[in-house]
Amino acid sequence: MxxxxxxxxxVMQAIWSCEPPVSRAEMQEILKQxxxxxxxxxxxxxxxxxxxGFIKIEKHGRISKYVPLxxxxxxxxxxxxxxxxxxxxxxxxxxxxxLCDSGLTKEDLDELRKLLGKGxx
Numbered sequence: 001m002x003x004x005x006x007x008x009x010x011v012m013q014a015i016w017s018c019e020p021p022v023s024r025a026e027m028q029e030i031l032k033q034x035x036x037x038x039x040x041x042x043x044x045x046x047x048x049x050x051x052x053g054f055i056k057i058e059k060h061g062r063i064s065k066y067v068p069l070x071x072x073x074x075x076x077x078x079x080x081x082x083x084x085x086x087x088x089x090x091x092x093x094x095x096x097x098x099l100c101d102s103g104l105t106k107e108d109l110d111e112l113r114k115l116l117g118k119g120x121x
Contacts, residue, residue: 001070001074001075001078001079002052003079003082004049004052004054004075007035007037007045008045008048008049008052008054010031010034010035011027011031011042011045011046011049012049012054012055012068012072012075013072014026014027014030014031015027015055015066015068016068016071016072017030018030020065020066020067020068021058021060021065021066021067022065022066022067023063023064023065023066024039024042024043024046024064024066027042027066028042046064046066049066050066053069053070054068054069054070055067055068055069056069083095099112
């Protein structure tokens, strides 16, 4: 699975935040807060996401609705693995060091330790 460009990822995040199927109007309502875009731009991005296999477009009369084919969790897992492999040469120690050096707070690291200790990751 390829990494999505930032604007396509923003649209996918809007889709993931809704109960599918999602209308264009629902997405624009979400996006207008942080990433306002013209209707034509959004429709172009939705077409691209469909062509890439990230969403399915369903026709409901004259209205199109959008259904994610890849979950947010699947995408994040894939991109996390890609990050570790490409930037850390698959070395988990290098990744852990980078994560700790990234500006995480002590509380963030404590939460990560708890999750790892509980086996929730």
